[in-house]
Amino acid sequence: MASKAHDTQIDTVFAEEVGDGSHELKKGTPEDRADMYRMGKVQELNRGFRFMSIFSFCCILMSTWEVQFPISPIALVNGGTGGYVWAFFLSWIGFLIINTSLAEMGSMAPTTGGQYHWISEFAPRQYQKIMSYLMGWICVLGWQAMCATSAYLAGTQIQALVALNYPNYVPETWHGSLLTIAVAAYGVIFNTWLAKKLPLVEGLVLVIHILGFFGILVPLWVLSPRTDAKAVFTSFNNGGGWNNMATSFVAGISAGIGPLLGADAAVHMAEELQDAARVVPRSMVWTTFFNGLFGWIMVISYCFCLGSLDVLESPYGAYIQVFYNSTKSTGATSAMVVIIIVMVIFCNLTMIATASRQLFAFARDDAIPFHNWFAHVRPGWDVPFNSVITTFITTSLLSLIGIGSAVALNSILSLTTVAILTSYICSIGCIIWRRLTNQPMLPSKFDLGKWGLPINIVSQVFLVFFLVATFFPPVPNPVPETMNWSIVIYGATILFSLAYYFFYGRHTYAGPVEYVRKLE
Template sequence: MADDKVTTSHVDSEPYRFAEGEPNVLTSEKEGTTADKSDMDRMGKRQETRRNFRHVTILGFSMVILATWEAILATAVFALGNGGTAGLIWGYLIVMTGFGFVSASLAEMASMAPTSGGQYHWVSEFAPRSCQRFLSYVVGWLGVLGWQTAAATVSYLAGKQIQGLILLNNASYAPKPWQGTLLIWAVLAICWVFNTFLSRKLPLVEGLIVILHVAGFFAVIVPLWVMADRAPASDVFTLFQDNMEWGSTPLSAMVGLIGAASCFVGIEAGAHMAEEVRDAAYVIPRAMMWTWLGNGLFGWVMGITFCFCVTDTMSVLMTPLGVPFIQVFVNTTGSVPGATVLTVLMLFISIFGCVAVMATNSRQLFAFARDKGVPFSDMFSQVSPTLKIPLNSVYVTLLFVVLLSLINLGSSVAYTQVISLGVAAMLTSYIISISCIALKRIRGKLLLPSKFNLGRWGLPVNIISIVFLVYLWVFSFFPAAPHPRVADMNWAVLGYGTVIIFAVLYYLVRGWYNYVGPVEYVRKGR
């Protein structure tokens, strides 16, 4: 390997950096700013996509992809079943606080190495040389798994909302599994159009959708405040319930934390779009932190409001509409048209959240393929010369979710359990990447320059993040209820283990020879 390809993260020389005081100016739409060009040069990467995202549009993209207040409504059924209203409210606040530390840790690394690779690239740069190749390879596969299943999750939830809408307006409708699968495909078709033919307009589209995201929050919450019958505040804030009969209310509430955690998993989404953002090292970490704070507060307020509207927990959980928040809308407005309007608003945001998820996972797959991390890497790392996007990676995401959705034909429970493994995969990628930078700090090693520097608080923030994430990781493999039947088991652990085993075997067979890790393309200090 040539000398100019040696990593800076394993040497003691001054890291290669954009010179302090050097003017950071826009060079072109494709190259971005001079700082962007310097970062790509340091990482040994060629700029292939357009840098058409800016401060506001990447913030909008990140907020829509997380969509926390919408997500808390969609996942409330899990928290209400495990912990009740008090478990949902206080559990969400605990999870939000914990993810604040996680977001700060990831944001700092995103500023040090602003690349679409995200976690696997950061692991490669910060892990000890003895294990950087293997760890970054496994994290790369976990990232692919996490983001691919995220697309499956969001498209499934959007399909469920459509079925709930139909049932709301036609009581004789009997939802069929094949109809649910076709609805998933319909949502994917919309995502395909916006991620291919309209890809250049994606920043504008997501910028407009974030306006709807914020306006929709008030459009939903005001009717709930004004029109809903309210449960007593003493019950809402203090009544913890073990509706799933774990035999221990504290245990039930801890299991329920996973519902809130799923609202924040994917907080680093903007980092995977870094090669399409101008002045990415500065913009991306701040977009991540504002997304965490803004969406987090929206979600908590919505969660509290929702809990006040749930006067009868079990009737909401067992709603024939199949979507608890639609039942709450009906109870609140006392009107089918009113509940329909609110649900359509939720559906619209969900669909464009799926559009953003597909964009994110295609960029993460593209980056991993560029570093020879997956089979057929040359094909998946190609960027369309006309659209300037990794088109083949978009197509493989579509194919993956279409094939995965076939499970829904046999069992919707099995499908939701399979796609839930994405949460465990993403949590693992966070744990490993943050552990690597924490280890460098403990060893007193030189870190790369960052425009979002945690300074002396870096190590405590990293350690708190790791402890919090390990806690969530353990509970991500718990079933939704104790003593489950085979059909109700949490099969995420099986899928998670299968992917880990496949990644290790593929690494031993091919990866050992083809994959060197992004760190080997990084240039030395100048």
């Protein structure tokens, strides 16, 4: 009887916050309503996603096997084929463990805020406010940079495809910037006017994700010359000129980390998901498993078909040269490259959705200037329209930097990986603290039980290693053009966030934990 009375209380509050009973899509399951009630949040977004559509969403956002092609030179220069194969495998195992830890928290508190909300609830009381504020800024900036990264990647691959088909074409940096803006604009259309169709679109694009995998894998297997298996798995390259092969391997491991980043997108879409506490963790784990498996198969196949590392000198890009060497046809190569480009464009589409929800959630907690404007949900569309447009503007402005300096643009975009990894480290660190000090834990539909602490600790070991590796430059004595500026941009972001907190944030930001209702 008490439970039924409690459910009635939740439904009454929910009805008052959402409005009349016609908003069935917003209500979600009773468990969704209970979670939103506990976290003190108003249900403003439609819960149109189910397991299959959010699984598709995350698979497409990560685009693991697709993205590994354009970023493969990072590992092939520092690591070679052997380094690339094992760096990807190590990253895959690491992220399976890491995302298992994150999945448990996603079930405890399935909110769009994600990491900064978890830190606000799970950190030691005296550090909850400032830590969650810093992580909120880092996550917002990291996801905004990730949107620009995927759009810029799609734009540059379009340029390479044009150069392949029109030998007289001379790529210009401003061409890439315009193409980046065009890709981002396409993503905005789907995230505003077609937002209600997004779950359906994601399911259809998953079919392309799977069929495209075989559409590229089969021609490579059938048409490419084969490299000896021993050479593929045991040949290492120290093209960066490091003192030893181990350091070179670490410098190249970011090619394995990048394509496996972003499974937490399911968390940032949690308030648009039916039965979020159950579906979010399942989606995160299964996405990491399947995308990682597809990615590793493609990496191994690519390395078998690579031939000489001279392809790294190709004006079109290493993977396009490999496709051409295999098919001996510009048309066939173009068709294979188009699959990659299409998937990266849809990857950007999902990133815009995720980044705008992260910005919306942080604004909803009064953390940034003009927070009411950023947190506004447009009636009828039921999406944070202003946050979506802001994400588009941010991508466009960042792309313009590339006209003046590609080095400066890459330096800013390098914030993506370190920002997201830092948010993982802090979130899992808070759970480790709670377990070690026997603090009460929230109930979870993905409870790790007695394995929780070991899994959390192993996750932290992987994360710290990955974070350190992302700061490595490609060569040991870099000049400004080859410098890895991640540490500089990362440090500047931390300093800016701290300064902003003390001058503004601490006066307006209470932290999500202050709105949490304690349920008996």
